[in-house]
Amino acid sequence: MSKPAGVHTLIRQTHEDRVLQVLREHGALTRGQIAEHVGLSRTTLSEITNVLLERGAITTTNTDGDIRAGRGRPAERLVLDPGAGQFMGVDFGHSRVRIAVSDAAHHIIASGVEFYDPDSGWAERVDSCFRLIEQVGADSGIHYGALQGIGIGFPGPFSPRMPKPVPTSDSGTAVPAGQFVYDSFAERFDTSIIIDNNTRFAALAEAIWGSDAGVQSLVYARLSDGIGGGLVVGGHLVTGTSGFAGELGHISVSPNGVLCRCGKRGCVETVASVPAIFASCTARGVAINSLEDLRAAVAKGDPVVVGVLRDAGDALGRVLGSLAVALNPAEIVIAGDIVHIAGVIFEQAVATIGYELLPVPEAAPHIRVAHLGDDVGALGAIAALFHRSPLLASYPETTQPEPHRGPTQRNIS
Amino acid sequence: MSKPAGVHTLIRQTHEDRVLQVLREHGALTRGQIAEHVGLSRTTLSEITNVLLERGAITTTNTDGDIRAGRGRPAERLVLDPGAGQFMGVDFGHSRVRIAVSDAAHHIIASGVEFYDPDSGWAERVDSCFRLIEQVGADSGIHYGALQGIGIGFPGPFSPRMPKPVPTSDSGTAVPAGQFVYDSFAERFDTSIIIDNNTRFAALAEAIWGSDAGVQSLVYARLSDGIGGGLVVGGHLVTGTSGFAGELGHISVSPNGVLCRCGKRGCVETVASVPAIFASCTARGVAINSLEDLRAAVAKGDPVVVGVLRDAGDALGRVLGSLAVALNPAEIVIAGDIVHIAGVIFEQAVATIGYELLPVPEAAPHIRVAHLGDDVGALGAIAALFHRSPLLASYPETTQPEPHRGPTQRNIS
Known part of the structure; x- marks a missing residue:
């Protein structure tokens, strides 16, 4: 028995979460103040804040020049990005796609639904979903630059209505629908994506919010x-x-x-x-x-x-x-x-x-x-994202489709 | 949804594990060197090393006076206690108790078995076990001061041979056998203890070592x-x-x-x-x-x-x-x-x-x-301890008996 790979990642994510939490609690702070709060060395802290700045989760604000008594160069202060830490849940159903967006505090801040023809293919469904995401963003003033993750609910292996034909890749081979959906989102959004059976997501949503x-x-x-x-x-x-x-x-x-x-x-x-x-x-x-x-x-x-x-x-x-x-x-x-x-x-x-x-x-x-109502799948997808946080639980890696195995390949009928 | 309690404990334990790991990899180090390796501030690091010193997981060794070039007071160096990080698994069966002891690297370093009359009560069984623990310690040269945890496998709710009568507490009330065993170990050993059904522990051992x-x-x-x-x-x-x-x-x-x-x-x-x-x-x-x-x-x-x-x-x-x-x-x-x-x-x-x-x-x-053979329960109890490590997974809190509910109260027969 040895410790699993990813321990370093886990520690880094734990530190990131701590930094975000301190900023949530205290508002704008200098790097020195953050380091003090979380008990990290300045070097480690700098690495973490750089990653968070790059990802858009935090942003720089005014310096502490106007409020500090001491001498020396004023220190830059960091603050949570107002739009930071959003999570998006998507649920593709038989004839509609639903989305829900939560903030970092896990409150649902926007949602929407778009209908499509039950016979439409996956390219069309994904397009409907992207239009819906834009519309919801415009209506609610959300900019998606700081998305922490997207969870996508998808009809499972036994869904009798799995749309066919699946889209084809550039090389002409059929791409499993789940993989196609995953790839489409990954191309458009630079954030982590999980995709899973939407009934499972519904179960998770009922456990958490039911x-x-x-x-x-x-x-x-x-x-x-x-x-x-x-x-x-x-x-x-x-x-x-x-x-x-x-x-x-x-x-x-x-x-x-x-x-x-x-x-x-x-x-x-x-x-x-x-x-x-x-x-x-x-x-x-x-x-x-x-x-x-x-x-x-x-x-x-x-x-x-x-x-x-x-x-x-x-x-x-x-x-x-x-x-x-x-x-x-x-x-x-x-x-x-x-x-x-x-x-x-x-x-x-x-x-x-x-x-x-x-x-x-x-x-x-x-x-x-x-x-829960019809938004149960989208809510569950968000819950699954929360549950990936290292402080809560790790989401099994197997649910992230790999090139050789997408959800539709599980179809047994 | 809010983050669960115990996040701070989790972070502290994560830091402790990192410190132990660095000492395992590098041998004796000064506090400054450790802080550098794990990326913690000197203040945080000191808190952690103090806890580890108190617990006997690490110990001080020679200073760096003979090897350092610079001036100033020589710094104390810290090192893993040679006997640190032991975990003990105990399995109470129908007519015998088995123990196994592992080191921090999860290798079984000692084990033993002691037989008792199937009709003997729990006080007697626990005494047998304590004698066995001493004997195994003496034979193998293990001192138990640095035990990181004890896992105790116990016959479950449906065991038809749950010994009776259960011991009584000072107040004369019957104490459930599981609670009695837990209390006896808690009184003797200053370390964390988990107690669970031994068939479950066997399942865990088969999953990990089978x-x-x-x-x-x-x-x-x-x-x-x-x-x-x-x-x-x-x-x-x-x-x-x-x-x-x-x-x-x-x-x-x-x-x-x-x-x-x-x-x-x-x-x-x-x-x-x-x-x-x-x-x-x-x-x-x-x-x-x-x-x-x-x-x-x-x-x-x-x-x-x-x-x-x-x-x-x-x-x-x-x-x-x-x-x-x-x-x-x-x-x-x-x-x-x-x-x-x-x-x-x-x-x-x-x-x-x-x-x-x-x-x-x-x-x-x-x-x-x-x-696995007859030691499967003891091995599983050790595995359950490992799985409590925050870097692996949290062991459900419900398995630690509370005063008002011990395992034998689950007995339905």
């Missing part, structure tokens, strides 16, 4: 065309060793169940995804083709439909209950429009999870429906 | 009287929000299965624990009462026994496969003497896990039997 105090551990499942998921453990988003963590939809609940598109039988997605629920209702004689149809059937209390919804909630509850036994999370969160329309899914899931849990009151997680 | 390179994420299950487990995610041991993570034995595999001692039906423990396997064989007409009986039946290839073992491997594989879909770990490790005796359990588990996994080659974990 309840008053935030939680350090959470199991998150979203019912839609499939079932996506995300896990937060010890305050960290779990990406897994090769980026596939959180595919809760493909945990099986009945070994002899229906064949799933992933190739095995009885995945929870074959019972509790929106299309699976519609299909079950229809097969049992109640034609359901939309959430509106479902809403009407639920309002009537149709027993066939309620039965299908209970089965879905039970299957979901078994998966979430098993994960709760393994992970002992603080919260379980169930998301998706269908959960709001058909509350019985949630009710049944809660009952089943309750049965599956260890019979120890203090091991029981809080179970709730998702609180 | 394969050449070590892995950052692992799902670990051990078949014995029950089924214990441990999860490592992103290099961290998962303890869960209230300390119950990893109870893999109580994940259910068949909703209508056998009633488990935890109160629900069909837990994997009711199919794949050692007593469950013995009972199934016996119920099907092949009396198996010991691992030796089982070994003989396996050697004969008894089809009833092989069938029972396959069912156990399949149930285990379903649980581990589901967790692998959720967590995308690098490795799955199956431990327990029975796995070495009845290889078909492992074979079947591998086949079932293979079926359960996402059909994506790069998402497939490496599946193996445990590599």
